[in-house]
Amino acid sequence: MIAQHKYYSRTQGILYTMQRAFALACLTLVSGAVFAASNEIQSISSTQQGTNVVVKVALKNPVTTPPIGFSITSPARIALDFADTANATGKGLQEIGLGDVRNVNVVQAGERSRLVFNMQKSLNYATTVEGNVVVVTIEGSGGPATPLTAAGLPVPQPVVSTAISPQALRDIDFRRGSNGEGRVVIDLPSNQIAVDVRQVGNRVEVDFLKASLPQVLRRRLDVADFGTPVDFITTQQQGDNVRMLIEPKGAWEHSAYQSDTQLVIEVKPIREEPNRLGMGTQNYRGEKLSLNFQNVDVRAVLQVIADFTSLNIITSDTVSGNLTLRLKDVPWDQALDIVMQAKGLDMRKNGTVLWIAPRDELLTKEKLELEQRAQIAELEPVRTETFQLNYQKAEAFKQVFGIDSGNRSILSKRGSAVVDPRTNQLFVTDIASKLDEVRALVQKTDIASRQVMIEARIVEATDTFSRNLGAKLSFGSRSGSYQLGGNQSAAGTGGALPTLGNSAVNLPAGAISGNAAGSVALTLFNSAATRFIGLELSALEADGKGKIISSPRVITADQLKALIEQGEELPYQQATSSGATSIAFKKANLKLEVTPQITPDGNVILDVDVTKDSVGRDTPVGLAIDTKHVRTQVLIENGGTVVIGGIFTQTDNDQIYKVPLIGDIPVVGNLFKTTGKERLKTELLIFLSPKILNDKVAIR
DSSP states (O other): OOOOOOTTTSSOEEOOOOOOTTTTSOOOOOOOSSOOOOOEEEEEEEEETTEEEEEEEEEEEOSSOOOEEETTTTEEEEEEETEEEOOOSSSEEEEETTEEEEEEEEEEEEEEEEEEEEEEEOOOEEEEEEEEEEEEEOOTTOOOOBBOOOOOOOOOOOOOTSSSEEEEEEEEEEOOOSSOOOOEEEOOOOOOOEEEEEEEEEEEEEETTTTEGGGOOOEEOOOOGOOSSSEEEEEEETTEEEEEEEEEEEEEEEEEEEETTTEEEEEOOOOOOOOOSSSSSSSOOOOEOOOEEEEEEHHHHHHHHHHHHOEEEOOOOOOEEEEEEEEEEEEHHHHHHHHHHHHEEEEETTEEEEEEEEEEHHHHHHHHHHHHHHHHHHHOOOOEEEESSSSSSSGHHHHHHHTTTTSSSSSSOOOOOEEOOOTEEEEEEEEEHHHHHHHHHHHSSSSSSOOOEEEEEEEEEEEHHHHHHHEEEEEEESSOBBSSSSSOOOOOOOOOOOOOOOHHHHHHHHBBBOOOEEEEEEEEEOOTTSEEEEEEEEEEEEEOOOOOOOOOOOEETOOEEEEEEEEEEEEEEETTTSSEEEEEEEEEEEEEEEEEETTTTEEEEEEEEEEEEEEEEEETTTTEEEEEEEEEEEEEEEOOOEEEEEEEEEEEEEEEHHHHHHHSSSTGGGGGEEEEEEEEEEEEEEEEEEEETEEEEOOO
16 A cells, blocks of 8 residues: 655645656645644744844744754755645745745645745855744855844853863764765764864865864874875864874865764765766766755655655654654755665665565565465466467477476476477477577577678798809810820810710709709819810709698588598508508598687677698608698687798708819819708698678678
């Protein structure tokens, strides 16, 4: 059952016009009869004394309880609630125009009236009750407000006997919040201690009026190691008061709230977010307000928060008790959380309706609801539904339904499932709620898998260089009657170098790829000499580059392994257990094995296994196989390319052919030998390019 709040009539209609989420701040139309309130607001007058604006609210009868007030910073407002009071001024808006106070709205809702002061900026205030007059003092300087009498004089403070010592603070503690904020927790001797919290420059000053500080608490705390904006906390006695200085660093903001005898001053870091307007904590994002209650009913505090937020708050009948609360510039949702923690309450939200009750009461109610649902499930009739699968295999749901293991995590105790692989259908028997869960599961999983095309370019780049130097030395006679080393050819004419049929030393540079070596020939004696020696120097230099490209391409579904393989199988002999030999085959091929995974942001994760085998040299037992293998996992954007490499080999060969002994003679020995140098560089590079295919894309 939901009880109707006592402030609202069941027969009267109330129309609210809200300005910037401030409930009941503007005109309220109440139709019909006049409520039977015990008091009435008859007039509102205002004067200015220095920087203060003094507003006198005259009522018909003496005020028994002071009004409940709260303030907000954006927009700057002060609200005062007069319980069991009607509006007899005949006005809904009264201009003030003094200092930063513009006007005041008088709003009546049921048997309650509210005064809303609209200001240029947020200011402090104090209230004083003198018979049937309530004096509201609004401090225009921004400092703490001093309550004034109807005559404009400060309220006389009660004389305290000198024999009675001021009340001493019990404890001062510091804690770090979950979001990096620093919390100074002060344990007060009673909830009647007056506290003034204000920001002065780059620090926070807290004055505890008419209080004393034990010697053990007179100290300077270094709390910089906690990782909060607060560095130091200094507490000392100043006359009859206690002064606390909180020294933060960086960008910060502070708030203070009191729950009974515990005062908490919170200093929060300000983190600038470029994509958000405004700054604040992550947990509490409501509009800020200030509350100052002394021993007030907790239900009245909840009503003030409901009016401020325009939420519908339903309070359980078991919520009771009084609360002393002092909040300054805190989000309204944090204020509500503080009230519930102080009184052991909890809430459940449904749209714009908040149900607030003791925590144990809510848990008990939810437990009863769950038990009722379980009983209904035991008695609810079951029915059978058929699910036709289009893309998934029906056998894949055996594990989901626990057909083989007997673990029916999705189905109820009375449910059962049958899988038909031939028609790829599911037959499920269970209650209606479980069938809805199975239907949602099938709709989410029975979808076509996205296709990915992976193109790999396997490049084996080679770079070769070779250089050979050689010499051919011969001698003979022009007459041809004698030569060294074999037959001679016919003698030349015209004084040219004759062609020698056989050479004494023949170590020319070798030809590469069918190309003849370049040579230089000379005669050591002139043609008139009877005998001569011929010398022919030859050289060969070659430079070549090659590229072997393989481009396998494969298409596969998301998270499904694909394999493409091309090559040859080489036979070889192997011994059997009987001692005979048999022929076996070993593969020398190009293999690409890849498993794609499409990420939510449209990229592709590839598990790649690439093998490139080729036929190598001939060995006594058969042909060798040269193997190059790469296995890795990479993240690639859709349509992008990534290069996988690292297999790099370099081979250098130096060869010398010479005449024994003579070829070792310095300088002259170079005429009796040939030298060769060869360098081979090989590098394996793999280029991978995945592309996510649309459902309607045809692969050509």
